[in-house]
Amino acid sequence: MTMIANEGAQEMRPRSELSARELFREVGAVLRMSEAEASALGDLPEDPEDDQTMVINMGPQHPSTHGVLRLMLELQGETVLRCKPIIGYLHTGMEKTAEQLTFMQGGTNVTRMDYLSPLNNELVFSLATEKLLGIDGDIPERAVWMRMLLSELNRMSSHLLFMATNGMDLGAVSMMIYGWREREEVLRFFQKVTGLRMNHNFIRPGGLAADLPAGWRDDVLRLLDMLPDRLEEYDVLMTGQPIWRERLQGVGVITPTEALALGATGPILRSTGVEWDLRRDMPYLHYDEVEFDVVVGTYGDAFDRYAIRLNEIRESMRIVRQILDRMPSGDYRIQDKKVTPPPRARIDESMEALIHHFKIFTEGFRVPEGEVYVGIESPRGEIGCYIASDGSPTPYRMHMRAPSFVNIQCLPHMMRGGLVADAVAVISSVDPVLGEVDR
Amino acid sequence: MSAEVTTDGTEMSEDEVTLLHGCPLVDSRGQQVLFVSRDRYLEVLRLLTDEGFAMCVDLTAVDYSRFMTRELPDGVTAERFEVVVNLLDISARRRLRIRVQVPENDPSVPSLFDLHPGTEAMEREVFDMFGIAFSDHPDPSRILMPEDWIGHPLRKDYETGSIPVQFKGAPS
Numbered sequence: 346m347t348m349i350a351n352e353g354a355q356e357m358r359p360r361s362e363l364s365a366r367e368l369f370r371e372v373g374a375v376l377r378m379s380e381a382e383a384s385a386l387g388d389l390p391e392d393p394e395d396d397q398t399m400v401i402n403m404g405p406q407h408p409s410t411h412g413v414l415r416l417m418l419e420l421q422g423e424t425v426l427r428c429k430p431i432i433g434y435l436h437t438g439m440e441k442t443a444e445q446l447t448f449m450q451g452g453t454n455v456t457r458m459d460y461l462s463p464l465n466n467e468l469v470f471s472l473a474t475e476k477l478l479g480i481d482g483d484i485p486e487r488a489v490w491m492r493m494l495l496s497e498l499n500r501m502s503s504h505l506l507f508m509a510t511n512g513m514d515l516g517a518v519s520m521m522i523y524g525w526r527e528r529e530e531v532l533r534f535f536q537k538v539t540g541l542r543m544n545h546n547f548i549r550p551g552g553l554a555a556d557l558p559a560g561w562r563d564d565v566l567r568l569l570d571m572l573p574d575r576l577e578e579y580d581v582l583m584t585g586q587p588i589w590r591e592r593l594q595g596v597g598v599i600t601p602t603e604a605l606a607l608g609a610t611g612p613i614l615r616s617t618g619v620e621w622d623l624r625r626d627m628p629y630l631h632y633d634e635v636e637f638d639v640v641v642g643t644y645g646d647a648f649d650r651y652a653i654r655l656n657e658i659r660e661s662m663r664i665v666r667q668i669l670d671r672m673p674s675g676d677y678r679i680q681d682k683k684v685t686p687p688p689r690a691r692i693d694e695s696m697e698a699l700i701h702h703f704k705i706f707t708e709g710f711r712v713p714e715g716e717v718y719v720g721i722e723s724p725r726g727e728i729g730c731y732i733a734s735d736g737s738p739t740p741y742r743m744h745m746r747a748p749s750f751v752n753i754q755c756l757p758h759m760m761r762g763g764l765v766a767d768a769v770a771v772i773s774s775v776d777p778v779l780g781e782v783d784r
Numbered sequence: 785m786s787a788e789v790t791t792d793g794t795e796m797s798e799d800e801v802t803l804l805h806g807c808p809l810v811d812s813r814g815q816q817v818l819f820v821s822r823d824r825y826l827e828v829l830r831l832l833t834d835e836g837f838a839m840c841v842d843l844t845a846v847d848y849s850r851f852m853t854r855e856l857p858d859g860v861t862a863e864r865f866e867v868v869v870n871l872l873d874i875s876a877r878r879r880l881r882i883r884v885q886v887p888e889n890d891p892s893v894p895s896l897f898d899l900h901p902g903t904e905a906m907e908r909e910v911f912d913m914f915g916i917a918f919s920d921h922p923d924p925s926r927i928l929m930p931e932d933w934i935g936h937p938l939r940k941d942y943e944t945g946s947i948p949v950q951f952k953g954a955p956s
Contacts, residue, residue, distance in 0.1 A: 607901060627879075
């Protein structure tokens, strides 16, 4: 077999070793620079003494990088000239693993990718499987609304954690404690519903694993009553603070053209003023039946991304209130013998039910041939699931379009020309989850 | 021609296969899929970009070596690899999926970098996982696996590893 590309080194070389064309390709294609600007970029100072740059590594064990991210930075003094994220330190071959697991078991795998919004991962995997099965229109109403409830609460818990880490990264350490405290309240609800704080495997192809427990409504209401005051507190602590604003405003700026060209989605794209939210623009579940606003920014800087996430918590609370009003009664999973195991009580009295139960959990259910892509709005952007099926009970190929993986490619553009002290603020504002980046 | 029944029971007559830029456009479970040949890949993607599909959301690949019997429209020859590109048109709120057949003996595709710079990392991932080379890619290196890794893990002939388990007291 012939190989055209050689497997080159992953590391970044100092710019003095690169040709002008290579440097231009790094930025030119994205920034749509003029020829003159691009050629100026390649003009290094004649005297090598004037081109004193330093390539340093940030990570791969930096506590502020939300996982094992390594950045190679080329610095001139304190200015970041170039930056390259080097990833793969958490790669565990989850897409390969998915080919070994049945569609029934797949949820346990995908839920561990973006471990801060596990329910959204399960949701997109389930939606893709259901589309392949052709049952995407038959999911019971209650299951759909329950999925929306969990998805929105998950968005809140994820953004609350962002508030905590963003605060911590910028030195507002008390904010870290507050953010974790509020997130824990949401996770407590998840624990009551799913049995686990994280990695729930609760949303499954065909519906959900169980119904909502008794008293769930009071728990959600308690959460909704508690959070607004706490969010006000965040505003006092951070939003209005001059130090906070100084650290974030005008830092890590990205333009709409750049964001679209780089495929960035979620709060990064919205911070540039592009109104794009899959919940509104390509509605799934029943998002077209609830009222909410898509929060957008203006400047595309780190402060906009912070403010968007803070206000998205408020929008999610608005959606959750509407879900509470509209939650119908009924079944929490589809009564399709093909995908739904029989109820526990039936197994004791019916041989067929026992066999059926055994078959579903050992062999899994067969999914028709075909391929499908489903994308939903996770807290970090568009999370997409591409499944190709060959008609067997395991996916022939399962690919996750991870929002963090794409968003992290914006880092070099956000950091260019910035200060090294702002690097952490920029990473933090992208809110990457490295479990999802590396999969 | 007679209509053939696919495995999911839906009827798919050949009349449904329409052409877009000379490439077969298929409706697959309500999603638009365009089968583009490798020679016309860049040209068609450039045309689609001008038509509004300005955002490349995803680029991935599938190794179909164990499933060569998959359903493809007339005129498309099944090859071992398929590169799958998901395009998004933000203003018209529509998606389009591109499937490109890539033969086993020459696994290479032109890079989309100059058109959609966001595919840079995705193409590196496909190269890393499938060994499909993207010509004219600015940084053709592995992205997830270590740079001295041998083999491409998501190929179907790359076996999953196993660690021999030694049970205590078991006869050796």
